[in-house]
Amino acid sequence: MNTTLDHFSQHTLSRFQHELDKYPSDQKQSAVIACLSILQQEHGCVSPAHEKALAQVLEMPVMAVHEVFTFYNMFNQQPVGQFKINVCTNLPCQLRGGQKALEHLCQKLGVGVGETTADGKFTLQPGECMGACADAPVLLVNDRNMCSFMSHDKLDQLIDGLQQAEAKP
Amino acid sequence: MNVQQLLAQFQSQGLESCFHGRHIQPQIYADLNGRNWGLQDYLARGGYQALRTILGLNGEAAWTQDQVIACVKESGLRGRGGAGFPTGLKWSFMPRQFNGQKYLVCNSDEGEPGTCKDRDILEYNPHIVIEGMAIAAYAMGITVGYNYIHGEIFQTYERFEVALQEARAAGYLGQRIHGSDFSFELYAAHGFGAYICGEETALLESLEGKKGQPRFKPPFPASFGVYGKPTTINNTETFAAVPWIIRNGGAAYLACGKPNNGGTKIFSVSGDVALPGNYEIPMGTPFSKLLELAGGVQGGKLKAVIPGGSSAPVLPASIMMDITMDYDAIAKAGSMLGSGAVIVLNDTRCMVKSLQRLSAFYMHESCGQCTPCREGTGWLSRMVDRIEQGHGKPSDMDLLDSVAENIMGRTICALGDAAAMPVRGMLKHFRAEFEHHIKHKTCMVTAAVTAGEHHG
Numbered sequence: 001m002n003t004t005l006d007h008f009s010q011h012t013l014s015r016f017q018h019e020l021d022k023y024p025s026d027q028k029q030s031a032v033i034a035c036l037s038i039l040q041q042e043h044g045c046v047s048p049a050h051e052k053a054l055a056q057v058l059e060m061p062v063m064a065v066h067e068v069f070t071f072y073n074m075f076n077q078q079p080v081g082q083f084k085i086n087v088c089t090n091l092p093c094q095l096r097g098g099q100k101a102l103e104h105l106c107q108k109l110g111v112g113v114g115e116t117t118a119d120g121k122f123t124l125q126p127g128e129c130m131g132a133c134a135d136a137p138v139l140l141v142n143d144r145n146m147c148s149f150m151s152h153d154k155l156d157q158l159i160d161g162l163q164q165a166e167a168k169p
Numbered sequence: 170m171n172v173q174q175l176l177a178q179f180q181s182q183g184l185e186s187c188f189h190g191r192h193i194q195p196q197i198y199a200d201l202n203g204r205n206w207g208l209q210d211y212l213a214r215g216g217y218q219a220l221r222t223i224l225g226l227n228g229e230a231a232w233t234q235d236q237v238i239a240c241v242k243e244s245g246l247r248g249r250g251g252a253g254f255p256t257g258l259k260w261s262f263m264p265r266q267f268n269g270q271k272y273l274v275c276n277s278d279e280g281e282p283g284t285c286k287d288r289d290i291l292e293y294n295p296h297i298v299i300e301g302m303a304i305a306a307y308a309m310g311i312t313v314g315y316n317y318i319h320g321e322i323f324q325t326y327e328r329f330e331v332a333l334q335e336a337r338a339a340g341y342l343g344q345r346i347h348g349s350d351f352s353f354e355l356y357a358a359h360g361f362g363a364y365i366c367g368e369e370t371a372l373l374e375s376l377e378g379k380k381g382q383p384r385f386k387p388p389f390p391a392s393f394g395v396y397g398k399p400t401t402i403n404n405t406e407t408f409a410a411v412p413w414i415i416r417n418g419g420a421a422y423l424a425c426g427k428p429n430n431g432g433t434k435i436f437s438v439s440g441d442v443a444l445p446g447n448y449e450i451p452m453g454t455p456f457s458k459l460l461e462l463a464g465g466v467q468g469g470k471l472k473a474v475i476p477g478g479s480s481a482p483v484l485p486a487s488i489m490m491d492i493t494m495d496y497d498a499i500a501k502a503g504s505m506l507g508s509g510a511v512i513v514l515n516d517t518r519c520m521v522k523s524l525q526r527l528s529a530f531y532m533h534e535s536c537g538q539c540t541p542c543r544e545g546t547g548w549l550s551r552m553v554d555r556i557e558q559g560h561g562k563p564s565d566m567d568l569l570d571s572v573a574e575n576i577m578g579r580t581i582c583a584l585g586d587a588a589a590m591p592v593r594g595m596l597k598h599f600r601a602e603f604e605h606h607i608k609h610k611t612c613m614v615t616a617a618v619t620a621g622e623h624h625g
Contacts, residue, residue: 022315022356022357022358023356024270024396027377027378027396028378029377029378030358030376030377031378032378033320033358033359033360033361033375033378034358034359036361037320037359037361064378064379067379067380068378068379068380071380071381072320072360072361072362072363072381073361073362073363074320074321074361074362075361075362090282090479090526090527090530091282091283091440091479091512091523091527091530092282092283092439092479092510092512094526095439095440095441095512095514095518096439096440096445127321128280128362128364128530128533128534129280129281129282129283129284129321129364129530130280130319130321130322131279131280131284131285131288131319131321131322132181132285132288132321132322133282133283133284133437133439133445133510133512134185134285134437134438134439134445134446135181135185135186135285135445136439136445140321143320143361144323144324145173145176145180145323145324146180146321146322146323146324147176147179147180148179148181149179149181149185150179154179158179161170161175162172162175164170165170165171165172165175
């Protein structure tokens with residue numbers, strides 16, 4: 001009967017509530033970006049069923065949820081690997097090896113820009129300015145973790161480390 | 170080692186960008202080390218004393234709202250987000266007597282390429298922003314505020330949430346702050362990857378849970394802001410400047426800089442320098458001094474500087490080495506101080522290639538609402554792209570200028586201008602490089618560098 005409870009765990013709902021508490025009770029829609037990002041963190045991607053259920057929680061049209069989901073760059077419009085890596089290639093980063101870092105990762109992972117490795121572990125994407133220009137090259141792992149000063153050595157350490165970290169239970 | 174432990178090893182510690190000890194008379198970044206961001210350390214640095222003073226908690230009479238606004242006006246503080254609008258004047262626009270909810274918003278959606286100052290403020294001194302916002306809220310009779318933080322710096326957003334909890338627990342936020350009549354609640358919100366949300370009305374839309382598409386102005390946020398209510402919105406660094414101004418007086422702040430350009434300013438220096446990072450220095454400091462602090466040019470000689478974030482027109486080295494870093498001097502030289510992002514390019518850099526990357530960015534980030542911007546940014550990007558790749562036509566030079574000119578001033582928000590200004594700046598100062606690309610289908614700079622290598 002209740003779509004919302006079918007879709008979201010108590011833990012997820014309590015995280016939603018933390019966001020909802022910030023806004024007036026008749027402005028639940030304000031929490032939509034935060035709630036979508038929570039769903040993306042927990043599930044890797046946001047399904048149409050999630051969008052529908054979230055629209056109920058936030059008392060807004062499903063299409064308005066979808067509009068937000070497709071407007072903001074960090075929401076995954078396609079399924080991604082276990083680790084999504086976004087490398088900033090904007091001009092300040094490009095001047096300090098951002099583009100080369102992206103190319104190095106392409107080579108190391110054996111994928112093109114925007115692709116996912118065959119084992120489903122890594123998705124490699126370019127990124128726009130992350131507001132960390134002095135730390136270039138910079139990248140984001142799964143939206144929430146920034147890695148700074150990513151020399152080729154450090155990129156190798158990161159990828160090797162993620163491979164091993166994942167291998168252990 | 171689990172994934173989080175692994176990723177923590179690659180997290181910036183701020184040593185290079187903030188704790189390098191090469192600021193000049195810093196106010197916002199003073200005495201920070203990366204570990205002392207919490208409430209107790211902030212209090213030990215004199216934190217929340219400015220708020221206590223205006224609330225009358227330090228033994229003397231409370232300040233009136235007019236007194237606070239007059240002090241900020243006297244300081245000459247101008248908006249640090251990019252536009253440079255006088256802060257005290259903006260605060261005076263707020264209809265203080267409005268009978269209903271009013272909002273205060275902090276714009277921490279720092280995504281102007283080259284800029285990373287607000288991240289270090291929020292990460293290493295979050296309470297200075299909370300205190301600055303509380304003072305602003307008091308001055309304008311506001312009881313609820315939001316700090317909208319760039320989605321890409323999620324760890325900084327999480328830290329700011331912890332700082333908010335500390336401030337609430339210590340009674341610096343909430344109902345009847347420290348027994349006074351003043352109540353203020355502050356919350357953190359985050360974006361999720363949209364450059365346009367740094368534009369103030371797009372940010373308000375985003376805060377309401379919508380696509381970040383800018384609104385027409387007027388009405389300005391002071392009369393129609395979040396949820397249609399009167400709203401004042403300032404940049405993070407602007408709020409962070411306020412506690413010092415209250416503690417030391419407006420005149421002292423103005424004296425730190427130069428007339429009409431009060432105080433210190435944080436410049437984010439990136440690109441071809443030995444020591445990229447944030448540098449807090451008095452307004453009016455010569456560019457040459459800032460460059461020296463950043464360790465000088467790396468990989469060649471100074472060729473050009475984009476002095477105020479990627480939207481600011483580029484200036485050649487000869488002009489930059491003669492000017493001081495303040496709103497008026499940079500504007501007089503034909504560019505703008507903007508967000509204080511200083512992108513340094515050495516003489517091995519091709520300006521066509523540099524513009525190619527920036528134009529692609531603006532095309533990607535145009536929200537699509539206004540035709541001149543939506544179509545124009547793509548047109549500019551495709552043209553610069555083909556010039557860079559050696560497929561440019563001689564007529565492209567005038568066409569670039571014409572498309573840029575026809576975007577400027579014809580859009581709802583400033584993103585259109587921001588896309589056009591770099592193009593026009595590049596054509597003004599580095600026209601020969603574009604013409605060379607079109608005529609010879611190769612890069613002038615690469616050719617010169619290669620020739621130099623052969624001879625050397």
